[in-house]
Amino acid sequence: MTAVDLPAGTGATTLRIGPHQVDPPVVLAPMAGITNVAFRRLCREYGAGLYVCEMITSRALVERHPKTMEMITFDPDEHPRSMQLYGVDPQTMGQAVRMIVEEDLADHVDMNFGCPVPKVTRKGGGSALPYKRRLFAEIVREAVRAAEPAGIPVTVKFRIGIDDDHITYLDAGRLAEDNGAAAVALHGRTASQRYSGTADWSAIARLKEHVTSIPVLGNGDIFSAADAQRMMRETGCDGVVVGRGCLGRPWLFRDLQAAFRGEPVPEGPNLGEVARVMRRHAELLADHMGEEKGLRDLRKHMSQYLRGFPVGSDLRQGFGLVSSLAQLDDLLGKLDHDVPFPADAEGPRGRQGSAGKVVLPEGWLDDPDDLAVPFSAEIDSSGG
Template sequence: MKIGSVCVDTKLALAPMAGVTDLGFRTICRELGAGYTVTEMVSAKALCYQDKKSLPLLKLGEGEQPAAAQIFGSDPTCIEEAAAIAGEVSGADIIDINMGCPVPKVANSGDGSGLMRTPDLAVKVVEAAVRGAAGRPVTVKIRLGWDKGSINCVEFARAMEEAGAAAVAVHGRTRQQQYAGTANWDYIRQVKEALSVPVLANGDVFQPRDAVRILQRTGADALMIGRGAFGDPWLFQRAQAALEGREIPPLPPLAERCDTAMRQFEINAAHKGEKIACLEARKQYCWYLKGVPYAGYWKEQICHVSTMEELRKITEGIKRDLS
């Protein structure tokens, strides 16, 4: 798959998710088979105003290529400047524009999936990003539409391509659905059939064989795994086995999964500080323990951690009592 001039030699990408796909998690997912990653979304206005909290979100890991820096916003002038800043700060190969975020404070202000209600403005946003990206390809991530009565993904995606988008990723739900119900892969197929640039399919890839099914159903060039990777970055290597027709390996033992979680938190502590890394680990570590019998006590302990040392002790306790 070629996104503009960038060769993406993979079928498996990690979908960008605010508050989830930070440097630590992306690093782990890359090591376990995600061949293409995207940063958390960063506000174009925040970049234009030189917000110091936003810049670290764009930092890529060592050897994290190919990768994209994702920005969001609906002011073309600001988007043009932000695309230039994001490319320079991150060193990313690609600039991605979020037109799929369903969060009310984003979408209701006309950003994220709100742009799907204003296609003409979305075209101007892409054109501006292309100008600011300094030769880097610009991609767009969208949904099916605002709601089931206004599904416009095919014509919207076609307009994005005509505006200069080098690839389009489609989440198979409307903004109104948020993450409820079932992703409609048939609409993604319609987008793929309408475009000449690569299309990435996203939505409801939770098991290795889902990767095979979504590519067969949509004909997409690649797929993006989102919530399925919460606490399960091994889904990438297991999905790769399914795509290659190999035997799907089991999840590693719990002790190894906990060690991987700790490594993720340690990367984040070095990157964003111990306090923030521990606050985020309260949620992220519990994902790693989903479905583990008798893990309730340890999940309760995790919800109160404030230091890396506490996390290490909890990890040793889990490995001692539950492995």
């Protein structure tokens, strides 16, 4: 379960998470409403890696909520099948992982302790939970214990801490390692930062110095293959986790694969190629959800696909209201397919927002060793 160090100047490395080799050492981060089976397949068509489904709530899985059961769909050729679980109760988490084992629902379990969304943190979940060190350790321990008979690796993702006054990542990394996690991933921001500002990659380097027996993955501000290589050089991390950087650009995984193999990174696609990708995404969503629902879901991706390209406001509005494949084809036909990939399309994408105070349960910070499960903290629906 260890990773080979990054050779200087090459970008080549071998990452193993339990029995699974991840080559290139790239993980698609779970994103609510984004990383469904259609989007994962689209990204997988561009390159290898580990592709994680949307966040699944342990309580909702155990209770077999229809939406949750639909969300754990995987392609027949998708391997390893990677599922991210959210939970705050060790017993419920153990039940959920045993269900995964007994019903062969996934090959890898990733645990979410990084979500900064207020509806999660106000109940003590997500990025609030690692502050409760004993409870955090017990949740990891129960998940690992339940997964062990099937040899399913359990990984843990977390943030630097709640805010600058409540830093938790070094304790979280050590506790995850001590309790059997196969790897840890650190998003280089606190919960209070949300997605604002700049990720602190130096924290990833410090975590790598403290967690030595399992891989450490870095997350935050990877918007290009060059960003990924630079993170690994600067931090010594064993792999990268990509989230917002692939929104509207699933070909980022092609670029990452080329970079880690020491091959030239392809130029960005022209507008004609982007149009083809949009059409492919639409087809996959229609197959998964039905045409009407799938095309509605595609709308959220349109501004990211068209970012930086000279496309008029009327045409952009049309893409934002698309409701059928025929309508999409008509709109795509109106684009100038020869327009080259614009420089304005590079850089940060997706939500950024602003920093803010983290909403926590009353008295949450009083005792970090409190083992009590947060009252009414189990969310009964999946997806974040």
